[in-house]
Amino acid sequence: MTDELELGYTLSCEEHGPNELVDQARRAEEAGFDFLSISDHFHPWVSAQGESPFVWSTLGGVATATEDIDVGVGVTAPIMRIHPVNVAQATATVADMFDGRFTFGVGTGELLNEHVTAEQWPEHAVRLSMLKEAVEVIRELWTGEQTSFHGEFYDVQNARLFTLPDENPPIVVSAFGERAAQAAADFGDGIWSVGPQDVVETWEEAGGEGPRYTQLHACVASSVDEAAATVHERWPNSALPGELAAELPTTAHFEQACEMVSEEDVREGSITLGRDADEHIESIQESVDAGYDHVYVHQIGDDQEVAIEFYESEVLPSFR
Template identity: 35%
Template sequence: MALRLGYKASAEQFGPKELADFGVLAEQAGFDSVFVSDHLQPWRHDGGHAPAALPWLGALGARTEKITLGTSVLTPTFRYHPAVIAQAFATLGLLFPGRIILGVGSGESLNEVPLGLTWPDGKERFARLKEAVLLIQQLWREDRVTFDGTYYSTDKATIYDKPEQPVPIYIGASGPAATRLAGRIADGFITTSGKADTLYRDTLLPALAEGAGKVGRTLDDLDLLIEMKVSFDHDREKAMHDTKYWGALALTPEQKSGVEDPIEMQRLADALPVEQAASRWIVSSDPEEHVEKIKHYVDLGFRHLVFHAPGPDQARFLELYGAEVLPRLRALGV
């Protein structure tokens, strides 16, 4: 499978119009896809943003011609009823045939608890995600769906406007259970870079293959997408400093577990030294070195690389990456 190279539109860092401008630039720079998170609240209170993903995808689709658009990720289990997501993405699929991907995950308390929702344990979040995806798929496949699940129900519900080309569903996961689920019922799998090799090689990819095998599929039948955390600039010191905005990504799961307030998340992130903030990122000023570090993830088996840059000058990043990094990656011949 040929490499697909995408751009992660940082909805937590930029407002909707500016972010859409970057999506247009990404298509012009030669990227294959644009993915956006669907957050109610950003990681930071000061200077943070949280544009709604659904209208934003429609706006970007209208301004572009061929680039694939998707969510990485949206949670279809708390703020939304799964049927609402089924309707929204069916509409996007009709408007932009073959260009829409629904990427889903089990969610974060930061986005749900502020609305007065009770945040359940991981077991329930997983069960809700599985049930939501199955309901969405059934609504796209059938008419007058009566669904009586543990968490969701419908009574003779119909999505009347369905696209001719089904919208692929990708499941984002960082643990084996949700990864096996992706292998069984999804079209693709989403994870993030910057973690120990053993997680990908010994846990996630074997779990994905196991889930796929249960329904007669292999990893070649799935799109393996990884969000690549990259900070690339000719000035290495600037590339390091840019990662500070995203210090929250370097917090341990224990440090950020249960944190629902962007002000508190920002305080925790800002307390980290720049070396720790940069630890989740491939930081480089040399394109050859940069590509060699990215190739490591290709060698692990990932074929859809979505690049997330932390700096404020996204236009500069897109120009540099389009000119110096994307051609080198495509030249790998995989």
């Protein structure tokens, strides 16, 4: 255990509408979570998840519904679907509303969300270069100065942001492999991952400093059987191997790929199922041992209040 550990809760834009997410944010703060992470998707992974509200509008509601809890976007891909100029304005406004409580997570994205503007989907190395340049554009606009920028991927002409926070938020970069971890150390203010990935050491060796975020999937339910069935219906994409999550273009393609995923695959995977508090505590501790200091849980399915109450009474006290 560590005094520096912060425990968070996921606001899953793929599964819940904007008003539900605002209510969940308020309730998670009451339960004693340290921070919230909200996803930024244009589509859900599979249609059974059923939602995909615009994250920047939803964050306005979260800002007014909460008082002290930190909030981050985990993560936005500011490279194709929305021009970095617009992302800079959105994040500056949101950061101003949160008054020091906002963290901006960025990554190279998935074809599922980014292909909607009909641009060519580049290979990962190119997307990583695009992300670095996009972050440069955003940071220049956050200065509040009139900005013109002509880079390899983006052009900006006489743009100036007038609504700015008192202090710019940190930009935390998503990483799932060695190349991305080194990039996060190069131009990020922290690192963002999923599960106890072995990227923190690579990031630190490359000079990375700042917060270290990771997400854990869980399904708190009355039984392991019920939890496995819920995950199999609502989040089977977690069991897909390799780079499929970044390369499939539509929910229909994900549903076709997920036909290969069985309930047994769900049971044997990394998702914590059921109400054994020790298993949830152990899952968090594994991430702490892997070097993360911001660990947040994603409750899969509709029973958000059940999960929040369970963590409030059975899990969070073990880390306080």
